[in-house]
Amino acid sequence: MHGSRLRRNFLTALLLGPAAAWLVVFLVLPFIAIAVFSVGERAPEGGYQAALTLAQYANLPARATAFWNTMVLAPVGALACLLVAYPVAYYLALQAPQRWRLILLALVVIPFWTSLLMRTYAWMYILGGRGIPALLAFIGIEDIRLINTPGAVLLGIVYGYLPLMILPIYVSLERLDRRLLEASADLGATPISTFLGVTLKLSLPGVMTGFSLVMILLLGEYLIPTLLGGGKVFFIGNALVDLFLQSRNWPFGSAIAITLVLVSVVVLIAANRISTRVSGARRVDLI
């Protein structure tokens, strides 16, 4: 039997080998590389010079505006997404006619998988000088500037990430045991207290999954602030593109990237904690 066990282990290693190599070479090693860079120094001609210093981290306030914009607009954007997404998910899961449900769900999924670049670009049109402002001027409201404002970026965020917020909330609402809603009503609860005490509470894992996913992706967002914020509203993503592709200060950029990852981890852990505490269930898997 020894031979067959050896063969079994060999087959397992063969199956997992390529994926393991891929994860190590293109995820673990690159992460170690930027961690090492982040405690290094900038070489005189740009790039990296070996060192062991926290100077790059101490220098983070130099990009305070980018951090501030991101740390404000990411949670606000995720919250705005949530407020729009929840009613939609609720309708899809609990009220939509059965034969419409799958079609509507597909209509939510499709934008999620179509190019964010193309979809954001559409808004440059609508918000640009020849779009809505031109229409407003036509009815007498002149000099309205929409594009290149924080509001435009927020709109782009809601537009871009709405599907990602709707899906996990839909999944958690769909799993909800409807008898609980009836029981709550039978026991004399008002619709509002049923919603707050049962529906909202039980869908919280979906809400937290959606919120943390959207928030994390927003922390690294580059396209939306670039196209709709026009260089006036810049995010950490813009700072990173500048530091790596233009001013070539890789150690400082690495320190920012590591900080970004740490903030993301904190967001994920906090979201998990909240949903475990309130509803006893962990996050919702999307796939």
Place this chain on the structure above:
Amino acid sequence: MRAFVIAVFAFLYLPIALVVLFSFNAGHHASEFTGFSVQWYGKALANPFLVEALKNSLFIATTSALLAALCGTAAALGLARVGIRTRAVFDALLGAAIVVPGVVIGISTLVALVQLFTVVNPFLASIWPDDQPPRLALGYGSIIAAHGLFSMALVTMIVGTRLGSLDRNLVEASSDLYATPLTTFRSIVLPQIMPAVVAGFLLAFTFSFDDFIIAFFVAGAQTTLPIYVFASIRRGVTPEINAIATIVLVASVLLVVLAQWQLRQRKPPN
């Protein structure tokens, strides 16, 4: 509530509809629709830079999605055979590959590869017999690898989920009836996970074809379609971009619909 939902769907689809509409605009200006024409499609497809970028994107997306589908499916099968610890390590890494923002993936891959090349290239030059040693550089390979990372994690999760819901009785019945493990795999397991593999491939293709930010960092001298479109947008909106955006949108929608349809298939084993 219904009115609100309808408004949200309008919000999601009107901008896309506008791009499609204006791609057929006869006039040059984005603000007024002056007549129906397909001239911008002709102009777009006659633009050699754009066609080159499109070809690059198709090649990169196909290759990275194929590799991801192969390695991801193998990994999902392998993970069903290992202990809880190994599984937990893999799950954590796969989760990280999906959740870490693209900008960080792009940067870290760029840093690691450039560092690797500064070591490997002089070494290659020193051992190469003639004066023209191969030089490793950023390009197709680095984009394919970086896209493949996310895609492989995605395929592993999709196929893994399908494997979890596989009917164990069929597998046991097959081996009770003296089928070899290979026969059982071919006639029971493979047909049941195939829709998940195909869906994973299609989603991986769509991801790679649409990705801008990762490619932006690791493309080197290469141009993908999103990079080209981004550069054109920054130079100013042209109706040509509307035409190419429409083509990309239609292709993405078809692929996603196909993938969703595949995921809902439950093929009976032969």
